[in-house]
Amino acid sequence: MAAELEAEVPAFDRSLLECSAEELAAKWLQTNDLQKEVYQHLAYYVPKIYCRGPNPAPQREDLLAQQVLLGPMEWYLCGEDPAFGFPKLEQANKPSHLCGRVFKVGEPTYSCRDCAVDPTCVLCMECFLGSIHKEHRYRMTTSGGGGFCDCGDTEAWKEGPYCKKHEINTSETEEEEDPLVHLSEDMVARAYNIFAITFKYAVDILTWEKENELPGLEMTEKSDTYYCMLFNDEVHTYEQVIYTLQKAVNCTQKEAIGFATTVDRDGRRSVRYGDFQYCEQAKSVIVRNTSRQTKPLKVQVMHSSIVAHQSFGLKLLTWLGSIIGYSDGLRRILCQVGLQEGPDGENSSLVDKLMLSDSKLWKGARNVYHQLFMSSLLMDLKYKKLFAIRFARNYRQLQRDYMEDDHERAVSVAALSVQLFTVPTLARMLITEENLMTTIIKTFMDHLRHRDIQGRFQFERYTALQAFKFRRVQSLILDLKYVLISKPTEWSDDLRHKFLEGFDAFLELLKCMQGMDPITRQVGQHIEMEPEWEAAFTLQMKLTLVISMMQDWCALDEKVLIEAYKKCLAVLMQCHSGFTDGEQPIVLNMCGHSVETIRYCVSQEKVSIHLPVSRLLAGLHVLLSKTEVAYKFPELLPLSELSPPMLIEHPLRCLVLCAQVHAGMWRRNGFSLVNQIYYYHNVKCRREMFDKDIVMLQTGVSMMDPNHFLMIMLSRFELYQIFSTPDYGKRFSTENTNKDIVQQNNTLIEEMLYLIIMIVGERFSPGIGQVNATDEIKREIIHQLSIRPMAHSELVKALPEDENRETGMESVIEEVACFKKPGLTGRGLYELKPECTRNFNLYFYHFSRAEQSKAEEAQRKLRKQNREDTALPPPALPPFCPLFASLVNILQSDVMLCIMGTILQWAVEHNGYAWSESMLQRVLHLLGMALQEEKQHLENLSEENVVTFTFTQKISKPGDAPNNSPSILAMLETLQNAPHLEVHKDMIRWILKTFNAIKKLRESSSTSPVAETEGNIMEESSRDKDKAERKRKAEIARLRREKIMAQMSEMQRHFINENKELFQQTLEELDTSASGVHDNSPVTSDAKLTALGPEQTRVAEHRQVVMCILCQEEQEVKVDSRAMVLAAFIQRSTVLSKNRSKTIPDPEKYDPLFMHPDLSCGTHTGSCGHIMHAHCWQRYFDAVQAKEQRRQQRLRVHTSYDVENGEFLCPLCECLSNTVIPLLPPPRVLFNRLDFSGQPNLAHWIKTVCQQIKALYLLRDEDCNSGSSEKMDELQLPEGFRPDFQPKNPYSESIKEMLTTFGTATYKVGLKVHPNEEDPRVPIMCWGSCAYTIQTIERILADEDKPLFGHLPCRQDDCLTSLTRFAAAHWTVSSLSAVQGHFCTLLASLVPNEKNGNLPCILDIDMFHLLVNLVLSFPAIHCQDFSGVSLGTGDLHLFHLVTMAHIIQILLTSSTEENGMDQENTSSEEEVAVLTLYKFLCQCTGSALKEISSGWHLWKNLKAGIMPFLRCSALFFHYLNGVPAPSEMEVSGTNQFEHLCSYLSLPNNLTCLFQENSDIMNTLIESWCSNNEVKRYLEGKRHAISYARESNKLIDLPDDYSCLINQASNFSCPKSGGDKSRAPTLCLVCGTMLCSQSYCCQTELEGEDVGACTAHTYTCGSGVGIFLRVRECQVLFLAGKTKGCFYPPPYLDDYGETDQGLRRGNPLHLCKERFKKIQKLWQQHSITEEIGHAQEANQTLVGIDWQHL
């Protein structure tokens, strides 16, 4: 080993390596004072190894430290060579059955929702996969780091605590045995010695606070070097630190980023090294620069020796952690050493010392020692308990330190509470022995000192520091939650005692909240400042679950419940004595009842929403009923002390406050009050706020005369006057003085009726009604789903946070709902089962107002659909528990009847506005409830009981003497026919029907026939009504249609974008009209169709008439008319690339004439297919540009499109576009002048063209050196060739302009250069885009197994037609000689001449691009040829030539593996021919070609290889010449090859081409094969693309998402040396994992810093990228530097939902269809378009700095 070290370590260090570990250990074994020896050794060597320069050198340090420092310790510990010693230890070890794996940041963790004792119990991936929970309902999260695997902890799991791996060990160590028995006594002693010394050394040096001396270590070296050490804090931002460092230590930005990154990660980093002065200077600059707004950055100048020893101290702790991994015995010894009390008594153990200096240590040091604690103390069951006790005893101090600490909780030792408190036995032990509950609560109270005079919390004038503390102190509530999570199964007296002590402390806490933040109604003017309310609600929200858990604990033990109830009541009485309002007694009288109460008006006096003590008592009261304690031990309860009016007083005020706010009486109190009311009812708080207030009213009323309660309630609602004074109602309704007041009172009456409905109707909590927990949760779900079908996550969100949210809901959901699977988009939904709608209660108390009206609408609609009446009567309710049974009497109480009668009377009189339909609706609901109640009473009547509920009798009686009002029943009958109450008729009818039914029940006599007919008549009339309703609706619909039509014709004179919305509706119509013109007229099917050549099928010319989407005018597409254009989007593309690493080095010099067959970068053109006049588009685009300029000046907002780069949105469909393509008639017809019958064959034709080329070259040379007349003599012009002829451009000016526009755009985007319409490369780029776009579309069709023709969407068909025709016409606007030059060079690649040397060999040319370029540039030569040869002949010969070259290319690169297996015996003609050709090739290549004797294989390969080329060619010539495709090619079939050949004028036996033209082809093949590159390839010296090229796909993704999480957690940032990446992001195109959204991996791109993803898109996707952000489970689309959007991931949970952000943690699985959809977006080049649509829909996306991702 030493030898290998020597090479790496510089000479100076070599002397250090001479120190022998073995000898040293031997010396140590002899000595009497081991500590002195070891310290001396360390004092000498540590500074020599660590901190030798400005930058740490971790590899060197680690090497030397192992050799010089740790080596001797290991020798000493083992007493022999540790290479033998450690394995021995490991063998002898009986490892514990705990897994204890400490989680890395981002590592996946699993919890079982069925078996975990609490949600903090988690498993590592390995354990999870080997556990039974894999089959259960589990939850998956990514760890934030810290924490460890609970596998093997029997207390953490209800079932299956061990995975397969950890189970093996458990059978052997059933009994808890001392692990020390496995170690020799000597070993124990040595371990003890060395652990004690090293652990103490590390603790001393790490907690050392002096800057210039050392603990017990003399400085041996006098060289005084210092470090300027910068520490981490959470106040300063990255940018601030980087900026400051650049200034202070004069470093580059890059270095500064490096420093800042390390400081953030490790907690400190030296930023300067040198003498004291030098370091001190940097320190003062940093402090000065950062102290302005906040407290300065922490900087310390430290002696290098101290830093060296601290570095080694950390190393030692890590070392100890790894040493104890060898043996549980060693671990126990280390625990013992750590917890041993030192000489200073209490808190002097090493563990205590570390814990108590936690907040002073830097992040890196904390992480190291926390890890050590986890792998030692927490893994040893005996010491875990002792450690828990130390932790509990230090709890107050640790929390105090944490409050001052400037680090997050995750790096504080305080966070270890979760590891200790969630263990049920430990928690129980700490409660009983260390009084932990009380400690936590009191510590909490310690930190909230700010109180008002009554001793209540006051958050009003909180300073920033107090607010900060308040945030921190909330973690204590979390600790309390941990302690309470697991409920005791057995109670000892000790536990009872300590729990009740804790309960006392808790009541003290609640007492400080009772009545906090009181408010007074603001009259006159609006409040000036919104009062602080959030702190109080935060507290309430955090405590909600704890309050519920306290009640759960109480419910478990009768003695505890009784005591707690007493204590709570006592505290409530104390609180009430503190309230001093409204002592004045008043007496209320109504309906012969009278009650005494106090004078108090919510609208005038102070009122508070916070009543936790009352609410806790309400909760406990319900428990008395639920546990039956109230019936079993009434004598032990202080029931006589209860004063019902006192109990209900404050909850009632709170509810009245809500009603008044709703009635608009508190408008001047601002938003803070509205927010408070919102949260009071919200699912996060309501359980311990609103719900419990209702319970408290139910409690109070159940002990009162209902008449008394109702009168008090009327008085608190400030409505007493209205109902108690007989004629008040009339006066009230005629008084026109103040409409607002009347309106207000109406709302208050409605609210009050609603409250009565709730008090009587809400009996779904166990203990109030005779129900169980399942009934309660079912009811919640039913009502949520009554609003609309919901996704799983929506339902979860609507339920309170408790066990129901977890598994309770799922256990009942199947009973009440059906699951509907999601489609390609959207999510799975639960739909309410039809039979459950009868449980629907319109006045369900957890509905918000909006929800209530939505639910009402939905339910009425449903009933209409089912042809039922639309009444929504109250559902039948479960009976009350005995304690609450008397509540039903409210319904039949005199005051209630009076209230109902009064309101019905108003409805009957129907005068004025002092009355509302909602009021009536509520009264009807109450009547319905009462009838349901009576019916149920009668039905469940047992012999001995007398029915006391006689509601039907009471409502049949008319009113008493003074006002002689009619009976309620009579009024209902009147109302039934009232015309103004149409909507309520069904309900009234239901009431009357139920009334009759009850009457029948009572009389138990035969059915009355009268009632029957009555019912029939009513149904009849309702049917008529329905008919009328339908007619009316039809009429409305007709009117609406007419209106739209009128608007539309009006609009046609305007630009569409001004009326976009209505136009969207007509989109489809226009779409069909635009594409209809391309439908070719039916072709006679028996005619053979040929796409090109002299035999080309002639097609009749169509008149093509299109409509402009902007001005709605129609126009014919003609050569000489105004141009019509298609909106188009051009982008660079690598979708077909076979070589993603290739980049264009210098776009200015790049020559795109030949496309390489790796297709590494192409130019794609797409279009939405919407047509405009060129001038209409120009005007539109100018308007967009002008608007954008104004907008940017005004607001500096960004848009989804970049106007400066020519981008705009299609005015019709908002599709992102950056140019337009002109529409043209088939261009070939224009140039095809001559057509004589005798056309030359290929050889002849080539000869002629070569002559023409030669002539052109000579002419050009002559132009250059004018006067050289000799050459002119040489020039023999071929027959009919007139090189001086300049063709006339046939197109209109407008079309020419558009040809240039689109050409320039293609050039600009394709090459990423500045536009230059003169550049000779412009036409090449146009042809290239045409070829590339056809190739992409061919691939898509092939991948989807679709036939070549007839299946493209209109927009693509239109786009390809225009693009091809455009590319064919473009040469007319370019320089003729340039295009001629291109043609010459292109042809020379196949037919060599002397002029063009150095062209790519045929292996390096994409033949389809070559074909398109040749065919489209040929007219430039042909136009000067008057010999009579047709253009078609040229096309055909060019096509044949390129096809043959491609065949040779395929044969040369074919990687056929011969296997005789499936060879047929008889060789076909094709096989023989191809074999002959191949043999000829072998000859030409000098036998370098692999020998193949199977013609069958060659032919098969050739056919497969050439197919894509033929398909692309067919598309190309189809669009170029407009010959319709044979109908056989519009269906998938087997003999597509034959049809293709025939359409393309090719022989079925392709090799015939060679035979037919053997005279010229043999020479050509020989010349191709003699190329140097071809030779090199055949010699195996280079690579070449082979055919057919496979389609590119996105990478394969695993089915289980956690595989990805795991992969990402193992991924570390490639730039910062093994650090975990914060945002690992996977490129879905190539599979590279990137470190996104982070400074470390930013790179410079075109002068700007960009994140790893953006940088990657430039190489991998030429600017476009598709990524998966693994931690967020989110797909990211990027395009360029400014465009991006998030897209739903292709992973779904079992409920058919995605989990963006991984918040819910349900297991996720790959949805193949959705992934295919993403892949298709990519293949179709629609990513940019998708981003555009997303950004248009969501403006916030536009503001994101996408380039930083």
Ligand SMILES: [Zn+2]
């Ligand atoms: Zn594990």
Ligand SMILES: [Zn+2]
């Ligand atoms: Zn395990």
Ligand SMILES: [Zn+2]
């Ligand atoms: Zn399980």
Ligand SMILES: [Zn+2]
């Ligand atoms: Zn127009």
Ligand SMILES: [Zn+2]
């Ligand atoms: Zn469009």
Ligand SMILES: [Zn+2]
């Ligand atoms: Zn990639």
Ligand SMILES: [Zn+2]
């Ligand atoms: Zn990075």
